[in-house]
Amino acid sequence: MKKRSYLWIILGLISCLLLAVAGCSSDKKSSSGAKEKVLKFITVWPANTMDPHRCHFSFILNSGAVETLVGLDPKTTELYPWLAESWKSDDGQHWEFKIRKGVKFHNGKDLTAEAAKASLERSISVNPGVKASLKIAAIEAAGDILKITTEKPYPALPSELVHYNTVIIDVTAPDDKPPIGTGAFMFASFDIAKGAELVKFPQYWNGVAKLDRVIMTFNDDANARLLALQSGDADIIYRPALDTLQTLRKDDKVIVESVPGKRVYHLIYNYAGKNQDLWGNEEFRKGMDALINRQEIVDNVMGKEAVVAYNPFPGNYPFSPDVKPHVYSLDKALQHFQAAGLTVQDGKVLRNGQPIKLRMATYIARPELPQIAQIVQATAKQVGIEMEIQVAENIDEYLPQGNWDLVTYSLLTTTRGDGAFFLNAAFSPKGMQNHGRLNVPELVSLLDNYNQTIDKTKRNETAKAIATMIEDRAYNAYIASPYETAAYRKNVKGWVTPSNEFEFQMVTKDLDIIAE
């Protein structure tokens, strides 16, 4: 009898389990439309709000549902006319953007200069970052022309209009619903906590999309994204983990694509800290530069998924400095240290008879940075420089405290097809990314000149001159530029891996999926 009681209880519990499983499975969708082309895409970050003007991530731009006035070509990284057919300015302060005709919002309304004005004004009013970025004093709509006056001459304006928070939406639509944009896809459903289901927009101005539907979700765990691709829950994943790329490349059903990124890992020196006398000395900085084994970092820390960098703009941009030889050499480093007025004794560098002690900050949000710090620390030790590594939880809150000498850092440098963001943020004396508080009058003067130059060729030349000065004088040390990667199943066609997630649509009208 006792045994039967146990049996009944166990059977009851197993029934509970089965019911739970069945309950969880009840929301399984029935497949509809066998010929429908559906693609599943998993990106890294979610949209933290459905409002594309406030969203902290570029999920909404990436979804292909919205567009900006000015676009950025993912292959050439050149600006191109998008919702604005053309733009011009004679003085860099008074701009005219001609709004493209025949563009419709997803609710059927026409895109007009008035609608674009309302959208930009809303973006500025709800987003202090956009306000700071666009520096707009007045906007006016005249026919199909959008007239923008900036607070002062601002040649970077077209480039800033690439920002994902400046997308053009119908602001008369309810803001508690998915945004009404002009893209090739429109939201069928959108839950910021789960993801979005997008369907093609039949009235898209630039030709109807090849896909019928796109299921776009996110997961910031790289292993989970990888497993989703392998299990067939995803057709495309953005940014698979670095250490899984070799395995993925062996999978004959998957294509792994790596493209040069726009981010540069570098060392920032503290020109206002207790060792400012060292960093203020060009020979000392050059000595530090010679201690960095960039190739080892690219090969061993970044699994060859990066390129060596010596300046903020590595690559073939019109504003990239000419390639110059940089030698990793302890002897050369010691020569520079000696030239800096320090004592070199038995292969060790001394200041006032004592070893130099430095504090190097780093952070784990980018896992390669602490490893780079360790490599630099080990090399410096060989010439007698002691570096204490400090791992900060939030590096941007740690750095203003000033109790550091150098920091491993990561920043986008060639944003929106232009160097304006990086140069101003990192080298303007009050720039928020100028963590080392570097203030060189000659550099600042060049930067002022750059900010006022309207002609594109001259502008690129000035940016190049600034970057060359940064490289030649070893203001900070640029180390490597990591690739951006994506992995997708072989039956996916038309995918273009972007060089970063902030400036491009990822779901495009050309994206397609064919039968396996």
Add this chain to the structure above:
Amino acid sequence: MQNKNWLLKRISEGILLLWIISLVSFAIVQVAPGDAALSLLRVDTVAVTTEQVEALRQEMGMNDPVYQKYFRYMGNLLKLDLGESVMTGRPVAAELSHAFPATFLLAGTSLLLTIVLVGIFGSLSSRFAGGWIDKFSTGFCLMGASIPTFWLGLLLIDLFSVRLHLLPAVGMANGGLILPSLSLAIAIAPPFIKIFRNSLIDCARQDFIRAARSRGISEKVIFMRHVLKGSLIPVVTILGVSFGSLLGGSVVVEVIFGLPGVGKLAIEAVTRRDYAIVQGFVLSIGILIFLINLAVDLSYRYLNPAISLKEAERQ
């Protein structure tokens, strides 16, 4: 009457506790480093100056004295206004209510699976104490308690999603809750299995059970009415507390399985320094844990009426 007085006492204690929780959640935010200004200005993609950051801080009242901030916070709280998320511009209550269902569902399913595991392993290993089933159960408990939840989650995805293609790797649709719930259940069940097993064995050896058996009461009735009820007291108490910790502590699983829960929301809010969300999260989890503990106390009194009687005697 005793029960009514007890409930009133617990509610008044609860009000005091809520005030303390509100104070703690306010204090946490005040001592936490940083603020939302850098995030709001998109310093990673927009060239802003230190002056612009400072101006925004001033505009948002971040530089106001602490007492002013506290009065503002309490004033809003008394009006049941948790404030707005600085990141989304939406009310905190709306953000939390959007995220809580997924967490409730995950915690509820995990708890259900835990109960099933505890029921099966606990009763079988007590029934066959010392036998191979008992040893297997001990091994299962050791394994469950030792494996990190995130790793177990990845193993389950690898097995059921990648290799067997039975369940989705991410999301909640199409049975997507099963793997995360199982990960959590396997992690939290082991101590309850041991407690339940030992409790069943102890209870079955009690004099009143022997007395019942000698009176000819059927084994089924003895087990259901006496052994099981008596053994459940310690399990229910700790399970209740576990439900509270599941609500706030399942963030790792939420991240791995891409579940849109409140833990994930809180982590993102901390990263973005969206402290209104953090305050709302601490407050709501505090209230929920209080309510769960209250429910556990009530169930405890139901399962063991001797508690109420002893209180009455004392009074």
